[in-house]
Structures are given as C-alpha cells and as structure tokens.
Amino acid sequence: xxxxxxxxxxxxxxxxxxxxxxxxxxxxxxxxxxxxxxxxxxxxxxxxxxxxxxxxxxxxxxxxxxxxxxxxxxxxxxxxxxxxxxxxxxxxxxxxxxxxxxxxxxxxxxxxxxxxxxxxxxxxxxxxxxxxxxxxxxxxxxxxxxxxxxxxxxxxxxxxxxxxxxxxxxxxxxxxxxxxxxxxxxxxxxxxxxxxxxxxxxxxxxxxxxxxxxxxxxxxxxxxxxxxxxxxxxxxxxxxxxxxxxxxxxxxxxxxxxxxxxxxxxxxxxxxxxxxxxxxxxxxxxxxxxxxxxxxxxxxxxxxxxxxxxxxxxxxxxxxxxxxxxxxxxxxxxxxxxxxxxx
Amino acid sequence: xxxxxxxxxxxxxxxxxxxxxxxxxxxxxxxxxxxxxxxxxxxxxxxxxxxxxxxxxxxxxxxxxxxxxxxxxxxxxxxxxxxxxxxxxxxxxxxxxxxxxxxxxxxxxxxxxxxxxxxxxxxxxxxxxxxxxxxxxxxxxxxxxxxxxxxxxxxxxxxxxxxxxxxxxxxxxxxxxxxxxxxxxxxxxxxxxxxxxxxxxxxxxxxxxxxxxxxxxxxxxxxxxxxxxxxxxxxxxxxxxxxxxxxxxxxxxxxxxxxxxxxxxxxxxxxxxxxxxxxxxxxxxxxxxxxxxxxxxxxxxxxxxxxxxxxxxxxxxxxxxxxxxxxxxxxxxxxxxxxxxxxxxxxxxxxxxxxxxxxxxxxxxxxxxxxxxxxxxxxxxxxxxxxxxxxxxxxxxxxxxxxxxxxxxxxxxxxxxxxxxxxxxxxxxxxxxxxxxxxxxxxxxxxxxxxxxxxxxxxxxxxxxxxxxxxxxxxxxxxxxxxxxxxxxxxxxxxxxxx
Numbered sequence: 102x103x104x105x106x107x108x109x110x111x112x113x114x115x116x117x118x119x120x121x122x123x124x125x126x127x128x129x130x131x132x133x134x135x136x137x138x139x140x141x142x143x144x145x146x147x148x149x150x151x152x153x154x155x156x157x158x159x160x161x162x163x164x165x166x167x168x169x170x171x172x173x174x175x176x177x178x179x180x181x182x183x184x185x186x187x188x189x190x191x192x193x194x195x196x197x198x199x200x201x202x203x204x205x206x207x208x209x210x211x212x213x214x215x216x217x218x219x220x221x222x223x224x225x226x227x228x229x230x231x232x233x234x235x236x237x238x239x240x241x242x243x244x245x246x247x248x249x250x251x252x253x254x255x256x257x258x259x260x261x262x263x264x265x266x267x268x269x270x271x272x273x274x275x276x277x278x279x280x281x282x283x284x285x286x287x288x289x290x291x292x293x294x295x296x297x298x299x300x301x302x303x304x305x306x307x308x309x310x311x312x313x314x315x316x317x318x319x320x321x322x323x324x325x326x327x328x329x330x331x332x333x334x335x336x337x338x339x340x341x342x343x344x345x346x347x348x349x350x351x352x353x354x355x356x357x358x359x360x361x362x363x364x365x366x367x368x369x370x371x372x373x374x375x376x377x378x379x380x381x382x383x384x385x386x387x388x389x390x391x392x393x394x395x396x397x398x399x400x401x402x403x404x405x406x407x408x409x410x411x412x413x414x415x416x417x418x419x420x421x422x423x424x425x426x427x428x429x430x431x432x433x434x435x436x437x438x439x440x441x442x443x444x
Numbered sequence: 445x446x447x448x449x450x451x452x453x454x455x456x457x458x459x460x461x462x463x464x465x466x467x468x469x470x471x472x473x474x475x476x477x478x479x480x481x482x483x484x485x486x487x488x489x490x491x492x493x494x495x496x497x498x499x500x501x502x503x504x505x506x507x508x509x510x511x512x513x514x515x516x517x518x519x520x521x522x523x524x525x526x527x528x529x530x531x532x533x534x535x536x537x538x539x540x541x542x543x544x545x546x547x548x549x550x551x552x553x554x555x556x557x558x559x560x561x562x563x564x565x566x567x568x569x570x571x572x573x574x575x576x577x578x579x580x581x582x583x584x585x586x587x588x589x590x591x592x593x594x595x596x597x598x599x600x601x602x603x604x605x606x607x608x609x610x611x612x613x614x615x616x617x618x619x620x621x622x623x624x625x626x627x628x629x630x631x632x633x634x635x636x637x638x639x640x641x642x643x644x645x646x647x648x649x650x651x652x653x654x655x656x657x658x659x660x661x662x663x664x665x666x667x668x669x670x671x672x673x674x675x676x677x678x679x680x681x682x683x684x685x686x687x688x689x690x691x692x693x694x695x696x697x698x699x700x701x702x703x704x705x706x707x708x709x710x711x712x713x714x715x716x717x718x719x720x721x722x723x724x725x726x727x728x729x730x731x732x733x734x735x736x737x738x739x740x741x742x743x744x745x746x747x748x749x750x751x752x753x754x755x756x757x758x759x760x761x762x763x764x765x766x767x768x769x770x771x772x773x774x775x776x777x778x779x780x781x782x783x784x785x786x787x788x789x790x791x792x793x794x795x796x797x798x799x800x801x802x803x804x805x806x807x808x809x810x811x812x813x814x815x816x817x818x819x820x821x822x823x824x825x826x827x828x829x830x831x832x833x834x835x836x837x838x839x840x841x842x843x844x845x846x847x848x849x850x851x852x853x854x855x856x857x858x859x860x861x862x863x864x865x866x867x868x869x870x871x872x873x874x875x876x877x878x879x880x881x882x883x884x885x886x887x888x889x890x891x892x893x894x895x896x897x898x899x900x901x902x903x904x905x906x907x908x909x910x911x912x913x914x915x916x917x918x919x920x921x922x923x924x925x926x927x928x929x930x931x932x933x934x935x936x937x938x939x940x941x942x943x
Contacts, residue, residue, distance in 0.1 A: 303812070309804040312801070319790045323788060325769060327801040328770040328773040
C-alpha cells in the first residue's frame with residue numbers, strides 16, 4: 102500500500118514538472134497523445150503484469166505483436182503467403198494445406214474475420230507457451246525467449262521482409278480502433294485500455310480466479326495442496342498475455358496504417374515488464390496490483406517526455422527509463438531492508 | 445569460583461510490536477550441555493541469535509570468560525569461539541564435505557585458483573573421524589543424509605576451534621538412530637570441554653541430554669532446572685506456567701463398523717509392495733516409521749499430489765478417482781502437509797486469504813469472492829481454533845508455528861472433513877498449541893472423522909492413536925493395536941527388526 106502511494110506521488114511530481122517545464126504540454130492535444138500511448142502500453146503491461154503476478158514471464162510479447170500486426174495487414178490486403186521453399190512430400194502437403202486454408206475465407210471482404218483470426222493466433226501462442234511451461238516444465242524464460250526469435254522470424258519470412266501497408270482502405274475499421282475524435286474525447290486505445298482495466302481489476306482483485314493467480318505466484322505448492330488447478334491457471338495467464346499482445350498488434354496496425362515485420366513491436370516486452378515492475382509487481386510472483394500497473398505504465402510514458410522537455414537528448418531515452426527503473430528497484434529493496442533490520 | 449565461560453545478563457530485545465526478550469539472564473559453563481526450552485515465541489531463537497552474532501541486543505551485557513565483549517556479527521562470534529547451527533542447515537549442497545567445512549577459509553597456494561584440495565581433505569579427516577562420520581570428506585553434501593549433514597555442520601564448528609556450539613532444534617529431521625548418534629557426539633564434545641547450547645521442543649531429548657535447563661516464557665526467565673530435577677512435567681510446568689492436565693486428549697467414542705476410506709493395492713512406484721489399509725470413522729490411526737519410509741508419499745498419493753501407479757481408493761465403499769488434490773478435496777479427503785511453510789501456507793498473505801483458499805468455490809457469487817462470508821468463515825475458524833492474532837487480516841508469516849499450524853488445520857475444518865490426513869501435525873509447534881491440536885483431533889474423531897496421523901514423534905503416536913500402522917522401506921511393516929503399543933514394538937517394526 103505504501104508502495105502505491107509512493108508511486109502515485111512520483112507520477113504526480115513528473116506530471117507537474119512536465120506541465121511546468123513546457124507550456125505546450127498543457128495543451129489538450131498533448132494530453133490526448135499521452136493518453137493514447139498510456140492506453141497502448143497499458144494493454145501490454147496488463148497482460149505482462151497478470152502473468153508476472155502468477156510468477157511467469159513472457160519475453161515474446163514484442164514478436165507476437167510484430168507477427169500479429171504483419172499477419173493482419175497481409176490478410177486484409179489479400180496477400181499471397183510464401184510457400185515453404187523445400188522439396189519433398191511433407192512440405193508439398195504442408196503448402197497444399199496452406200493454400201486450402203487461404204482459400205477458406207476471403208479476408209479482405211470480411212475484415213472482422215481477419216481480426217478474430219489474429220486474436221486466435223495470439224491465444225494459440227499463449228496456449229503453446231503455457232503448455233510448454235506447465236506440462237513439459239521448460240523454464241518460462243527460455244520458452245518465451247525462443248518465442249521472441251521464432252515469431253519474429255516467421256513474420257519476416259511471410260512478409261518477405263516487406264513493409265505491409267493498408268493504404269486508404271478499411272476506413273471504418275480504423276475509426277473503430279483508432280480515430281482522432283473518439284469516445285468522450287478520449288483516444289480509442291485509452292478507451293479500450295479502460296475497459297480492459299475494469300475487467301482486469303474485477304478479475305484480479307474481486308474474483309476467485311484472481312485469488313488463485315496471487316496464490317500461485319506467492320506459493321505454487323501451497324496453492325496445489327489447497328486444490329487449486331495450478332497448471333490451468335498458469336496457462337490461462339500466458340493466454341491472456343499473448344492475446345493482449347495480439348490485440349495490441351491490431352491497434353498498432355490501425356494506428357500506423359502499416360506493419361514493419363522486422364521492427365514492429367521490438368522491445369515491447371521489455372516496456373511491458375518494466376511497466377509492471379515499476380508498478381509494484383515482483384518478478385518472484387505473488388505481488389502487485391492492477392492499479393500499480395496503470396501507474397507504472399503512466400510513469401513509463403511520461404518520463405521520456407519530461408526528460409525531453411528538460412533538454413536531455415532523446416537519444417538518452419532508454420537510459421532515462423532504465424535509470425528510473427533501477428532507482429525504483431534499488432530504493433524498494435533498501436527500504437524493505439531498513440524495515441526488516443530490527444527483526 | 446571461576447567465572448562461567450559465557451554469560452549474558454539483563455538481555456533485552458524488541459522488534460516492532462513485540463518485546464522478544466526482557467531482562468534475560470543465561471550462563472554456560474565449560475563442558476556443559478545447557479538446554480534452553482520454552483514455547484514458540486518465548487524468545488529462545490532470538491536469544492541464541494544474539495549470542496551467535498546475528499542480532500544485537502538493545503540492552504544487557506555479554507561476558508566471555510568474565511570479560512565483557514560485544515558480538516556484532518557472526519564472524520565476531522566465531523572468532524570468540526561461538527558457532528550457531530541453524531535449524532535449516534546452511535550447507536552448499538553442490539560442494540563436498542571438506543569444501544563445506546572450510547568454505548571461505550580454503551587453504552590455497554596464494555592465488556585464487558590455487559585451492560589445495562588434498563590438504564582440505566587431510567585437515568577435515570581427523571575432525572570427521574572424531575565425530576564418527578563414516579563417509580569420505582570428498583562426498584558431495586547433496587548425497588548425504590540429513591543426519592550426516594548435521595555432522596558436517598558440527599565438524600565445521602569444530603574446525604573453527606569453537607568452544608560453544610549452539611544447536612537450534614538439531615533433531616527435528618533426524619531419524620531415531622541419527623539422533624542417538626548425535627547424543628554420543630554431544631557427550632564426546634562435552635568430554636573435550638566444549639559447551640553445547642541445545643534448543644529443542646522435544647522434552648524427552650532434553651531429559652536425556654541436558655545437564656541443566658533454562659526455561660524461557662514470554663521473553664523472560666521462567667526458571668532453571670538441574671540434572672535430577674529435569675523431568676517432562678517440571679519443564680512443562682515452567683514453560684506454560686500452569687499444570688497441563690492430561691496432555692494427550694483421548695475420549696471414548698464409537699468407531700463406525702464400516703471403513704470410510706479403503707486403500708487397495710496402492711502403489712506410487714514401480715516395483716513397490718502394494719499398500720492396503722482401512723480407516724474407520726471415529727478412529728485416530730497413527731502412522732509411524734523412519735524418515736523416508738514412504739509415509740509422506742502414501743499420504744500424497746491418496747491426496748492426488750503424486751501419481752498412482754496402480755491400486756484403488758474407496759470412499760464409503762465407492763471407488764473414487766483422484767488425479768489432482770481437487771478431486772480428493774471434493775470427496776472430503778484432506779491433507780495437512782508435512783511442511784506448513786512451503787506446502788501449507790501462502791506466508792505473505794493474510795490468515796483470511798489462507799483459510800479461504802480451498803473453499804473459495806463455496807464463498808463466491810458470480811465468481812466473485814464474498815468478502816463478508818469469507819470474513820465470517822475466517823472469524824469462526826479463528827475462534828474455534830483459538831488462533832491468537834490481532835485480526836484475520838494479519839499476515840500468516842508473522843504468526844508463531846503453533847498458530848500457523850492452526851491456520852492450516854482451519855483450511856480443512858471449515859469444510860467438514862470425512863478423512864483427515866495429518867503429516868507431522870505438531871512439528872515445530874509449542875507445547876500449548878500441541879495440546880490444543882490433540883484436543884481438536886479428538887473432537888474430530890468424536891464427530892466421526894477418520895484421522896490418519898503420520899508422526900515421527902513416538903510420544904504422540906503412543907499417546908493419541910487407537911491403533912498404529914508402521915511403515916518400513918515403502919511397505920506396511922505391521923499394525924499394532926492399543927494394547928500392543930509400546931515404543932519398542934514400534935521401533936522394532938520401523939527398523940525392520942521384526943521381519
């Protein structure tokens with residue numbers, strides 16, 4: 102609880118400094134922009150944070166975003182997917198299977214089907230991650246690190262390393278996922294984030310499922326001995342995380358109008374984890390809160406903005422974020438140490 | 445009169461919210477075994493940690509051979525000659541015995557890479573021999589039994605030229621044979637003029653080994669007993685400040701004729717002898733055996749933690765399929781696990797969180813936890829079990845061992861057990877709470893619950909059980925009725941001597 106209050110204070114200080122440093126920052130347009138970015142990063146942090154609370158980790162978030170954004174762009178454009186460039190019966194069958202799949206739905210005419218398909222891909226990736234971690238017991242760090250490489254490779258291969266743009270088509274979709282007007286004057290990404298935030302708060306802090314998440318993260322054995330189906334809940338956490346990454350991919354494509362298979366989503370997993378940790382999640386699991394995630398994400402978004410206003414070169418953006426995170430983690434540990442000193 | 449080797453006078457120590465020690469005195473003579481006993485939370489461990497250099501006292505004087513000293517760190521304590529052996533052994537499991545003994549003080553050729561392994565082994569050898577340690581100093585610690593690991597800790601203390609060795613619950617995970625071995629070692633140490641400070645909950649051990657007993661109660665000195673005064677009753681009287689009448693509660697009551705739980709040909713390992721047993725409602729069945737005899741494995745298999753290789757579990761005559769603890773719990777078969785800290789509790793969460801964890805399905809509405817019903821349930825358990833805490837929102841990790849164990853029990857009691865398996869239910873629990881737990885087991889039996897109590901504490905097996913099953917090397921070695929029960933009979937079966 103004290104941690105959250107400290108974080109809110111820190112966020113407030115950054116915000117006030119930002120407003121004081123630059124009159125331009127006080128404009129509604131800037132707030133709109135900040136809100137949009139908090140919404141985007143927040144969606145990712147929410148997934149990563151819920152997973153981290155169960156004691157898991159996902160390093161493949163960025164690559165899943167890249168894959169899903171690229172895949173969606175290609176489906177909407179009706180692009181032909183490359184075939185496996187290998188000889189032999191197996192690959193011929195595989196290629197034939199892909200052709201058959203490609204002919205099933207006419208995605209450019211049914212863009213919603215494409216979006217649902219991409220979300221299902223995200224879900225499936227989470228399922229695979231979760232199954233590998235729980236049933237085969239490969240370390241989560243390793244599984245998702247491999248995912249980081251694999252999914253990035255797949256997106257580059259299928260797009261043949263070309264940027265995939267949507268041009269001026271699908272205007273209605275773009276309005277739904279990204280519009281400059283938006284609901285109640287709020288950017289769409291923030292609206293989606295707030296909805297997801299409300300759901301996540303209920304799920305994590307009021308429902309029995311959230312209880313299980315926290316119990317598993319803090320002591321998986323004790324949860325199992327209490328009859329909690331631990332594997333199922335851990336898999337669920339991976340599925341939520343990857344599905345939200347896929348959703349981010351959708352929002353990103355609609356906002357940017359194009360996906361770059363080799364770079365879209367790069368480093369996003371690190372932002373997501375940083376946001377979660379800044380917001381009070383412990384990588385040991387069992388600690389954190391949805392509210393903390395929001396604050397952590399907001400700090401992450403505001404901080405580079407402020408450092409720019411203070412005249413720190415933008416090239417140092419990563420350094421500022423890293424420094425703030427390190428300072429926070431160190432302070433947290435030192436304060437904990439002082440609190441326990443006299444035990 | 446010569447001054448004692450070590451004396452502590454007027455020691456006080458406070459932690460946030462608790463006065464752990466208040467004006468405590470203690471002295472230790474050369475070559476003496478002094479036992480320090482007291483309920484959990486009486487301040488034993490705190491006092492030992494002060495002597496061992498882990499904590500600094502707020503107030504008081506520590507004298508070494510009559511001269512006041514300040515013990516600011518573990519290193520300083522070791523330099524004086526005081527070594528504290530913790531209950532959880534602190535060994536590097538991947539190193540060998542000699543490597544552990546000389547950890548941080550390895551003889552070298554000068555450079556960081558110049559470890560002189562042969563010399564380490566050579567230096568370790570005589571110390572290990574003296575302790576009757578029969579394995580090579582080059583054995584990896586991970587391959588040793590707990591008893592042997594304990595000896596390595598003592599060997600390390602001796603290699604430091606210690607004159608005072610503090611042992612915190614040294615026998616809590618030892619077999620009877622290893623415990624006997626430890627007694628011999630302690631007597632040898634005594635003969636060499638080394639003093640031992642011995643902390644234990646097992647009063648029987650204290651009777652056997654101690655020259656003198658200092659009793660602590662609520663962070664204060666409660667009394668002192670000399671050799672011929674050291675009896676179980678006298679110690680308990682001083683510890684709790686009152687006579688505990690009838691320590692083991694057993695009442696006469698009906699036992700259902702039909703078994704509630706039947707285990708048929710159960711195996712959890714290929715090539716293992718199948719296990720058959722029956723539990724009737726209203727009886728408390730003790731299960732004895734050495735550590736590693738397979739008692740915990742049996743319990744875990746019945747509860748669905750372990751996979752069963754073959755066999756059947758029947759509840760009231762009907763077979764039940766247990767693939768996961770959830771299945772056992774749904775059937776009303778519950779397990780209080782062996783290690784409450786790692787298996788029984790989420791230590792960083794509240795009493796309420798822990799109590800409700802297995803029952804959330806019954807406390808939800810539209811998948812949301814009803815805090816009102818959850819709190820009511822937790823409060824009920826708190827009252828019924830007499831869990832001493834300021835509030836059910838208190839963090840479980842801050843409770844004493846006895847109160848923690850009551851929380852683990854409370855998780856199941858609110859669900860009306862049909863079969864309750866208790867694995868070492870009173871390990872690390874103070875006398876007062878022990879007595880309460882026994883009373884509770886008796887009440888459950890009266891209500892018709894079948895209770896299976898796995899225990900390495902023979903006193904409680906003899907005191908509580910209607911009949912006793914003894915396991916030896918993964919099979920049931922025998923059964924003893926209440927009339928046949930004796931320590932000797934149990935040990936004969938447990939060690940395989942009766943085969």
